[in-house]
Amino acid sequence: MRKILTGIPLILGVTLISFVLMVHFGPDKTYDLLGKNPTQEQITEVRHQLGYDQSFVVRYTKYLKELATMDFGYSDSSGEKVSSILVRTIPVSLALILPGFVLGNLLGVILALIAAYHRGHWIDKIIMGVSVMGMSVSFLIVIIAFQIIFSSSKGLDLFPVRGWDVYSFTDYIRYVTVPTLASIFVSLGYNTRFYRAVIVEEMGRDHVRTAKAFGAHPIELLFKSVLKNSMIPIITRIMFSIPLVVISGSLLLESYFGIPGVGKVTYDAIISGDQPILKAVIGLTAIMFVFTLIINDILYKVVDPRISLK
Template sequence: MWAFTLRRLLGGIPIILGVTLTTFLLLNVVGGDPALQMAGKNATEQDLATIRAEYGLDKPLIGQYLDYLKQTVTFDFGKSYKTKEPVADIIRQRVGPSLSLTLPALVATSLLAISIGLIAAAFRQRFLDRGLMALAVMGMSISFLVYIVVGQYLLAFQLRAFQIHGYDASWSERWQYLVLPIIVLVIVGLGYDTRFYRSVLVEEIGRDHVTTAMAKGAGPTRVLTRHVLRNALIPIVTRVMISLPFLVTGSLLLESFFGIPGLGAQLLEAIESADFPVIRALTLLISVLFVLTTILNDVLYAVVDPRVRLD
C-alpha cells in the first residue's frame, strides 16, 4: 500500500504543476497588470516601478513563475495585493470558519441522503419511493439563491428563528449564526445525493447475493444493512471523498450572504479585487486536495472491500 501511495503522490506532481502553470498564465497574461490595479489610474511610472520591484513583477514571466514555484514548495505564497498580509496567514485565519460550515453540512447531508436512499430502495417503484424521488427532484430544481433568500427572509427576519450576520461573536454564541446556512447547504445537496445513493442501492438490491440472502430468510433490515449497504460502500465513499476538497474552500455564496469569513468569501473577494497571490494559493490548495483525496479514495477502496488490490 505504501508503494502504491508513493507512486500516486509522484503521479500527482505533474497535475499540480499543470494547475500552477495554467493559473499563472491566465492571471499574468490575461489578467492585466497587477501593479496598475494596485496603484490606481493616477499612479506615476515611479509608483508602478516601485510596486513591480516590491512584488517581483519586474522580472520576466519565467522568473515570476519560478518564484511562484519556490513559494509553493516553501508554503510561502507571498503577500496579498489588497491587504498586504501574508497569504499563508489569510488561509490559516479563514479555513476554520469554512470548516465550521461545510463539515457539519457534509456529515448531515451524507447521513440523511443514505438513510432516505435506503428507504426509497427498500420501497422501490412504490408510492413512498416515487414520493421521495419527486421531492428530491423538486429540491434539485430550485436555485441555491432561492433557498438563501427565502431562508433569510422567512426564517430569520419574519419568524426570527435564526440569527444571521454575527459570526464574529464569541465561540459560545457563534453556533447560532451557523445553523441556518448549514440547513440551507444540507437542503441543497440532499436531493442530488439521495438520488445517487438510491440508484446505487437499487442496483445492489438486484444482485444475486442479495436474492440468496432473502431466500435464506434474512430479515429486511439485515439484508439492507449487511448485504446491500455494505457492498455499496465503494460508490458511497467515492461520493463523499469528492466533496472533501470543498470542505476547506467553503461555499462562496453562503459565506458571502451570511457574513461568514471563510475561504469561499475570501476567494470571491480576491477575484473581485484581482488579488492574484490569493487566487493562486487557493487554486493550488484545491488542486492539492483533489490529488490527495483521490489517493485516499483508492486506499479506502481496499479497506471497505478486501477484494480490491492496490497495484
C-alpha cells in the same frame, strides 16, 4: 506510500495549468499601481519590482516555492500576510461547511436506503418527489427563504441573519444552523437520488438473491449485502464533492450570511485582483484535489478487497 508519490506529478501539472491561466496570463497590475500616463522608466521599474520581467520558468519555480513554504507574501489590498489570512479564515469556513456536508450526505444515504427498501411504494415516491423539489430550487432562493423563515421578524426569528460572532459553542450553533439547513436542503435531493440509484442497482445483484435464498432479513440485506457494495460510488461522490463544496458552497453561503471565511476572501480577491491571495487559494485547492483523490483510492481499497493499490 507509492500512491502519494504519484500525486506529486499531478500536483505539478495542476499548479502549472493554474499558474499559466491565473498568473502568467492573469491581471497585470503595472498600470493599476502607476495610474495615468506613466513613463517608460516607471513601467520598467514597477515590472521589475513585481517580478514580471523574469522568465516563465523562474516565476513558476518561485510560485512552487511559495506553495511549498506556504509563504505567499502580503495581500495587495489589505497588506496582511496571506498565510495569516488563510489561517484565520479556513477554520471558519470548515466550521461553517462541515455540519451541512456531513449531515447532507448522511441523511442522503439514510433516505436513499429507506426509499430503496420501499421501492415502488408511496414512501419511495414521496422521498423521490421531495428530492426533485429540493434539486429544482436555486440555492440563492433557498438561502433567502431560510433567512426569512428562521431569522426575520416575519418568520420564527430564532437565529441571527448574518455574521459570525463565535466565542462559544452556543454562539456557533446560533450562527451555523441556518446556513447548514440551507445547504442540507439543497444537497439532499441530489444525494438521495444518486444514492438510491446506486443502492437499487446493488439490490438487483445475484449475491443479494443468494443472501435472500439463505434466509437473510431484508434489513440485514440492505445494511450488510448492499451497503458495503454501494460504498465505491458513494465514496467517489462524497470525496469529489469536498473540493467543490469547500470552494463554491462556502462562497455563496459566506457572502449571503456575511461570514468571514475563505470563500468570502476568495470572492473579494477575484473582484479586486488580489493576486497573492488568488495564487494561494488556487494552489491549495489543487493540492486538496490531489489529496482527496489519494484518500479516495485508499478508501476504495478499504471497502473493496478486489482493488489493490498499485
